[in-house]
Amino acid sequence: MPISYLRKKLNDITIIHRLYLISALLILIMTTGAGILYFFFASQLMLALSIIFISSAALLVGLLLREFKLAFSDEQHRDRSLMGEFKLKPGAEAFQAKQILGLASSLNLTSERLRESCRKLKQAETRLAKQRRKTEALKKAKQTFLVNISHEIRTPMNGVLGFARLLEGSIKDTDHQESLRLIIKSADQLMTILNDILDFSNLEEGNVKFHKQPFYLKDAVDGHFKLMASEFKSKGLGFKYHLSEYVPDVISGDELRLGQILLNLTSNALKFTDSGNVGIDISVVEETAEEVTLEFCVRDTGIGIALEKQQQIFDFFEQASNDASRRYAGTGLGLSIVKKLVSLQGGEVFLESKLGRGSNFYFRLPFETVKDVLPQTAIPASATTNVNLEDIGRDIHVLIVEDNPINQRLVIKLMEARGYQTTVAENGRIAVEQLAARDYDIVLMDLQMPEMDGYEATKLIRKMAAPKKNTPIVAMTAHTIKGELEKCLSIGMNDYISKPFSAAELYQKVGALTVAHVISEDVSKS
Structure with a gap:
């Protein structure tokens, strides 16, 4: 312990004090040596030298001890001074305790606040x-409400429009024909509004998916043209389409969405054009080995759009003017839906228009190129163009699976008008039993029915032995929710028709599928 203490003290003293110490040690050694010499070599000279050495050594040792004493005293004084700085004054103990209690109280308060914040x-x-x-439940409830209201409106509207169009050709009285046309027009406007609301809801929720598959572009455009031609004719407007010679015959993309875009644009042109004509032009903008970008132009000779309104009309609920909204009605959703559908597919929409002189709506879409020819089973709609539609229904037996009596009667009338033989099943269970008992050439299947719906009935039919399991099935439904077409195709249905449907659309789908089915059956037999 003294050695460690002495070492610590030696480390703390200054260099001059260390030199004094070394000198003292040397003198001590010399004095010791002188004493030893005198002891062994006694003489007066040695005695005198020894006394001088010893006296000098004693003096130096005294001086060194004095310096060490001062050094240690200074250090102790510094220590006392430092301790004195921390020495509490009288009454400071209570003050310090009060401070500690205040600090503890502050810490407790802070802790309590932290617990309250947590x-x-x-x-x-x-x-x-x-x-x-709650938000997710509301969104689900909203979607369910839209689906249900769509189904509940579309089902009776299918009967209203269907029978009204049947009567249109048989009524001879001019006043009655005009009244009937107004009924049809009003019903069509109601369905347009309903479709726009459903599309807007799906786009708003992001519930839109695109499915790419090969299709014949000319047949898709031609089918749209035939669907709209009668409406243009009834308004006294010209309507035609033109495809550039460089446009590929077969491309891969979402044919359904392309048709929806064309339908919205041509319906818009029809609405705002009172005289003249409407046309669709299709050309190639860019083409590579893997992709082709096509430009579609829907042009009209209608009222046109003012320059300052040309960008706003693509916004939701916007129209060119309040007067246009009152005069032509509508929701103001059609063009915004077009823009959204095009942009989601990587395309663009733009407009050229002059007020009072018409408008040109352009949209560009990329499609994948198709190198291989489509399989034989994918027979385009044009395959039936050389067939007399009046003769298609002969010897063709149709199974109509529908629970609504009005829609049953409508489909029967439409089919029998073209010579089809019909049988009705009120639900999916009866349909499966009837198909098991005899052969049918095509099945028109409603989806929402009691006892057994159209989905389950289709799955059971596809499990039957050939050739019954290969019977073409067309879904007829008032459901228009996201993925309905894909769901129908995934379980084995061949096509999908949404209520309310036109007679032309029904004839086209049934005619194409029955011709394809007859051809495939003949091939399999041969």
Whole structure:
């Protein structure tokens, strides 16, 4: 312990004090040596030298001890001074205790506040999770409501429009014909509004998917042209389409969405054109080995759009003017839906228009090129163009699976008008039993029915032995929710028709499928 203490003290003293110490040690050694010499070599000279050495050594040792004493005293004084700085004054102990109690109280208060903040944060998280669940439930309820209201409106509207169009050709009285045309026009406007609302809801929720598959572009455009031709004719407008010679015959993309875009644009042109004509022009903008970009132009000679309104009309609920909204009606959703559908597919929409002189709506879409020819089973709609539609229904037996009596009667009348033989099944269970008992050439299948719906009935039919399991099935439904067509195709249906449907659309789908089915049956037999 003294050695460690001495080492510590030696480390703390200054260099000059260390030199004094070394000198003292040397003198001590010399004095010791002189004493030893005198002891062994006694003489007066040695005695005198020894006395001088010893006296000098004693003096130096005294001086060194004095310096060490001062050095140690200074250090102790510094230590006392430092300790003195921390020495509490009288009454400071109570003050310090009070400070400590105040600090502890502050810490407790801060801790309590932190606990309260954590509790409020957990409450906020709980409320947020509850609100999120509520929002999701509301979104689900909204979608369910739209689906249900769509089904409930479309089902009776199919009967209204269907029978009105049947009567249109048989009524001879001019006043009655005009009244009937107004009924049809009003019903069509109602269906347009309903379709726009459903499309807007799906786009708003992001519930839109695109499915690419090869299709014949000319047949898709021709089918759209035939669907709209009668409406242009009834308004006294010219309507035609033109495809550039460089446009590929077969491309891969979403044919359904392309038809929806063309339908919205041509319907818009029909609405705002009172005289003149409407046309569709299709050309190639860019082409590579893997992709081709096509430009579609829907042009009209209608009222035109003012320059300052040309960008706004693509916004939701916007029309060119309030007067146009009152005069032509509509939701103001059609063009915004077009823009959204095109942009989601990587395309663009733009407009050229002059007020009072018409408009040109352009949209460009990329499509994948198709190198291989489509399989024989994918027979385009044009395959039936050389067949007399009046003769298609002869010897063709149609199974109509429909639970609504009005729609049953409508489809029977439409089919029998073209010579088809018909049988009705009120639900899917009866349809499966009837198909098992005899052969049918095509099945028109409603989806929402009691006892057994159209989905389950289709699955059971596809499990039957050939040739019954290969019977073409067309879904007839008032459902227009996202993925309905894809769902129908995935379980084995051949096509899909949405209520209310036109007679031309029904004849086209039934005619194409029955011709394809007859051809495939003949090939398999041979």
